[in-house]
Amino acid sequence: MDKHISVREQIQQNIARRKKRPFKLEKVAPVSLFIAALISVLTTVGIVLSLVFDAAMFFKQVPFWEFFGSTNLSPLSHTDPKFGILPLINGTIITSLIAMCVAIPIGLTSAIYLSEYASARVRKIVKPLMEVVAGIPTIVYGFFAYSFVTPLLTHIIPSLGAKNALSPGIVMGIMIIPLVTSLSEDAMSSVPNSMREGALALGSTKLEMTFKVIIPAALSGIIASFVLAVSRAIGETMIVTIASGSSKNFTFDITQSMQTMTAYIVEFTSGDAGSGTIGYYSLYAVGLTLFVFTLIMNLVAGYISRKFREGY
Amino acid sequence: MKSGRNQRIMLRQTMDKSMKNLFFLATMFALLVLGILIYQVVTQGASWLDWQFLSGKLSLNPERAGILGVIVGTVLLMVVVGPVTMILGVCTAIYLEEYAKKSKLRNFIQVNISNLAGVPSVIFGLLGLAVFSRMFNLGSSILAGGLTMSLLVLPIVVVASQEAIRAVPQYLREASYGMGATKWQTVRRVVLPAALPGILTGFILSLSRAIGETAPLVVLGIPVLIMPIPNSLMSDFTALPIQIYYWTLDAVLVQEYANLAAATIIVLLVILFAMNSLAIFIRNKYQKRY
Amino acid sequence: MNQAVTEHLQNSAVSEGHEIESKPSVIQTKGLDLWYGDSQALYDINMDVQENQVTAIIGPSGCGKSTYIKTLNRMIELNDSVKTKGEIIYRGRNIFSEYSVEELRTQVGMVFQKPNPLPKSIYENVVYGPRVHGIRKKQVLDEIVERSLRGAAIWDEVKDRLHKDAYGLSGGQQQRLCIARTLAFEPEVILMDEPTSALDPISTAKIEELIQQLKTQYTIVIVTHNMQQAARISDKTAFFLNGKLIEFDQTVKIFSNPNDKRTEDYVSGRFG
Numbered sequence: 001m002d003k004h005i006s007v008r009e010q011i012q013q014n015i016a017r018r019k020k021r022p023f024k025l026e027k028v029a030p031v032s033l034f035i036a037a038l039i040s041v042l043t044t045v046g047i048v049l050s051l052v053f054d055a056a057m058f059f060k061q062v063p064f065w066e067f068f069g070s071t072n073l074s075p076l077s078h079t080d081p082k083f084g085i086l087p088l089i090n091g092t093i094i095t096s097l098i099a100m101c102v103a104i105p106i107g108l109t110s111a112i113y114l115s116e117y118a119s120a121r122v123r124k125i126v127k128p129l130m131e132v133v134a135g136i137p138t139i140v141y142g143f144f145a146y147s148f149v150t151p152l153l154t155h156i157i158p159s160l161g162a163k164n165a166l167s168p169g170i171v172m173g174i175m176i177i178p179l180v181t182s183l184s185e186d187a188m189s190s191v192p193n194s195m196r197e198g199a200l201a202l203g204s205t206k207l208e209m210t211f212k213v214i215i216p217a218a219l220s221g222i223i224a225s226f227v228l229a230v231s232r233a234i235g236e237t238m239i240v241t242i243a244s245g246s247s248k249n250f251t252f253d254i255t256q257s258m259q260t261m262t263a264y265i266v267e268f269t270s271g272d273a274g275s276g277t278i279g280y281y282s283l284y285a286v287g288l289t290l291f292v293f294t295l296i297m298n299l300v301a302g303y304i305s306r307k308f309r310e311g312y
Numbered sequence: 313m314k315s316g317r318n319q320r321i322m323l324r325q326t327m328d329k330s331m332k333n334l335f336f337l338a339t340m341f342a343l344l345v346l347g348i349l350i351y352q353v354v355t356q357g358a359s360w361l362d363w364q365f366l367s368g369k370l371s372l373n374p375e376r377a378g379i380l381g382v383i384v385g386t387v388l389l390m391v392v393v394g395p396v397t398m399i400l401g402v403c404t405a406i407y408l409e410e411y412a413k414k415s416k417l418r419n420f421i422q423v424n425i426s427n428l429a430g431v432p433s434v435i436f437g438l439l440g441l442a443v444f445s446r447m448f449n450l451g452s453s454i455l456a457g458g459l460t461m462s463l464l465v466l467p468i469v470v471v472a473s474q475e476a477i478r479a480v481p482q483y484l485r486e487a488s489y490g491m492g493a494t495k496w497q498t499v500r501r502v503v504l505p506a507a508l509p510g511i512l513t514g515f516i517l518s519l520s521r522a523i524g525e526t527a528p529l530v531v532l533g534i535p536v537l538i539m540p541i542p543n544s545l546m547s548d549f550t551a552l553p554i555q556i557y558y559w560t561l562d563a564v565l566v567q568e569y570a571n572l573a574a575a576t577i578i579v580l581l582v583i584l585f586a587m588n589s590l591a592i593f594i595r596n597k598y599q600k601r602y
Numbered sequence: 603m604n605q606a607v608t609e610h611l612q613n614s615a616v617s618e619g620h621e622i623e624s625k626p627s628v629i630q631t632k633g634l635d636l637w638y639g640d641s642q643a644l645y646d647i648n649m650d651v652q653e654n655q656v657t658a659i660i661g662p663s664g665c666g667k668s669t670y671i672k673t674l675n676r677m678i679e680l681n682d683s684v685k686t687k688g689e690i691i692y693r694g695r696n697i698f699s700e701y702s703v704e705e706l707r708t709q710v711g712m713v714f715q716k717p718n719p720l721p722k723s724i725y726e727n728v729v730y731g732p733r734v735h736g737i738r739k740k741q742v743l744d745e746i747v748e749r750s751l752r753g754a755a756i757w758d759e760v761k762d763r764l765h766k767d768a769y770g771l772s773g774g775q776q777q778r779l780c781i782a783r784t785l786a787f788e789p790e791v792i793l794m795d796e797p798t799s800a801l802d803p804i805s806t807a808k809i810e811e812l813i814q815q816l817k818t819q820y821t822i823v824i825v826t827h828n829m830q831q832a833a834r835i836s837d838k839t840a841f842f843l844n845g846k847l848i849e850f851d852q853t854v855k856i857f858s859n860p861n862d863k864r865t866e867d868y869v870s871g872r873f874g
Binding site for chain 1: 336346411424581
């Protein structure tokens with residue numbers, strides 16, 4: 001240690017040298033990072049532009065009012081193809097409604113249980129399992145709906161078609177339960193404990209406390225979770241494609257096959273081979289409608305939950 | 313008077329207890345279905361799952377069908393998705409957390425990312441079809457599918473990385489700046505290493521989402537039941553979820569296809585389970601020590 | 603003030619009194635104002651820090667002492683809303699306009715309130731600064747590590763586990779490691795922002811002893827809200843109140859016979 005190297009001098013030299021030749025990475029880094037961040041914006045732009053452009057090509061050939069006003073959907077007819085989207089919207093809404101009938105009551109009660117009743121240990125086991133339920137690929141649920149739930153339901157409803165709206169609706173609902181549960185539970189557990197203590201001190205049972213204090217206080221967060229759940233159901237593709245089939249009839253009979261917007265897109269795509277045909281452009285018209293539906297839902301949910309966060 | 317009051321309290325307590333049990337049953341419902349699903353898939357597919365199935369080529373004859381090409385397709389797809397999402401996702405997160413500060417632009421990008429996360433996956437398929445397949449002329453190749461899938465799962469990596477970066481305490485940055493480090497040096501040598509476990513966890517979760525995602529690939533792809541084993545990123549391909557889809561659809565024609573689908577699902581679920589376990593392992597092992 | 607400290611001060615006043623005046627100043631602060639957004643935190647600060655001395659800054663919480671010391675190496679600029687007016691001259695050059703922050707911070711090092719080792723090994727913590735500034739030879743780095751750890755009086759405690767995680771050290775050891783890490787790039791001035799406030803009394807004593815050794819080679823500015831500490835270790839003391847420098851003088855003078863009534867009230871424990 002006798003020979004002292006002057007670190008200070010060496011560092012000052014290095015800094016002076018770097019000053020003359022400005023450290024390039026330092027300048028390049030923020031620019032490249034910014035460009036990477038722009039990709040996500042470009043993705044949105046790309047989605048909107050590709051949907052709008054190709055949908056515009058579609059509306060050159062099919063009048064707007066016919067698309068949104070007609071219940072006649074027969075895209076494959078050689079003589080006179082018809083493009084009314086109403087059967088698809090109908091199918092989408094009906095399957096989503098069935099899903100909500102499952103997801104909302106069960107998701108919400110699970111949230112109540114986990115937030116207000118369950119012990120820490122139970123929560124620690126149940127929550128990761130719920131994540132597993134949410135993480136199962138939708139194609140697997142589709143297979144499950146088609147090859148297990150539909151045959152099972154046929155025992156109860158003999159008239160049930162091999163493809164129907166009921167079975168995928170129910171399975172979709174099960175798939176969405178974890179979404180409703182986790183978001184509603186977040187909303188409920190962020191209700192301050194003082195409100196719980198207040199209610200319990202007045203002699204309420206936990207049940208009364210939950211329904212009279214906690215749920216009202218967490219209501220907007222809970223509703224936001226419902227709206228997001230609807231949005232998920234509307235955009236869900238594989239379950240309905242497999243189990244609900246491709247009937248283009250405009251019907252309210254949930255024991256029969258009906259097609260959703262998403263299933264239509266999957267059915268009629270054939271890679272880039274079909275590009276340029278009216279069938280190809282119709283995918284984008286349907287896609288644009290679907291995009292607008294889900295975007296509105298997501299924005300509403302975002303708005304509600306922002307309001308909610310302002311509450312405390 | 314008094315006994316009436318007691319009765320009411322008893323009633324309320326009974327109500328509370330029975331509702332509690334009802335809530336518990338509701339919570340168990342989803343888990344029960346999960347159990348049935350796994351049981352059903354395993355009983356239907358397990359006997360088909362042998363070495364020949366894993367190592368063979370696709371075939372119209374269910375007895376001889378194997379999914380080697382399908383597995384290769386999924387692996388090659390991840391070869392594209394992995395680096396692309398990792399690089400784009402982490403860079404975006406660094407930009408938003410370390411460079412953009414509280415600007416309007418940052419807000420805009422942030423809102424944009426959370427909206428992207430809510431766009432249905434089938435729409436990404438349409439995007440990929442219009443941009444990668446047609447505009448860039450990539451057709452139905454693995455590259456086109458991988459890039460489409462990367463954009464789909466990008467928000468997952470971005471959000472996870474942002475959270476990980478935000479969780480790096482400010483005093484570590486101060487330590488680095490205090491020694492005269494530049495911003496980039498601080499990010500690269502202190503912030504990123506400290507955030508790495510969180511970033512990796514998000515990355516693995518995004519890959520497991522990409523492995524199971526079907527709709528965008530089906531929109532891009534050509535519906536053929538038999539596809540040769542892909543040999544480059546420009547090959548047409550099939551992947552585990554697509555093959556499950558085709559076999560399920562065609563089970564109407566050949567019943568055994570449903571069993572092949574079930575066997576493929578087992579493979580898919582095992583892969584997903586392994587990946588999620590890895591993510592949990594990383595999260596637990598590298599929990600914060602500062 | 604307790605009796606012992608007062609006596610200590612009087613003794614040191616006798617022995618060191620004259621020397622102090624003759625030292626050249628290293629950092630001169632001229633008319634410094636500072637704002638966080640719209641609220642002003644420092645008002646017209648004027649003071650000189652002198653070479654090879656310990657300058658203590660005392661005052662109640664929120665008086666601006668921490669803000670001031672962070673301004674001296676421009677760490678305060680990590681907060682985007684900060685605006686400054688006035689000059690700080692270090693070695694004849696204005697730190698705001700004639701230095702890059704990187705250059706300034708290698709000459710004016712800093713030790714923070716809470717020990718903040720990087721989540722790396724002890725060795726890596728010490729070589730972080732030199733590495734960042736382009737020193738890469740292993741042999742040189744090895745020498746730096748030993749010299750710095752010896753300088754911070756922690757070498758003997760850690761020499762057998764240089765490649766172990768720095769977070770395995772006790773709080774006091776971590777803080778001495780942070781000092782060693784600062785010594786590694788051989789700054790001229792070391793700023794210490796309440797370096798012992800998170801430590802136990804024994805660790806505190808070790809650090810104070812270390813500061814006494816360091817001042818022979820380094821100029822030290824230390825913020826503390828422990829008045830006894832300021833009295834024990836510093837040569838000059840500045841008293842801050844509500845963002846203003848109330849009084850700046852020999853430590854002995856501040857603690858025994860301050861000019862300002864407010865200083866007297868503070869050092870005698872009437873508020874703060």
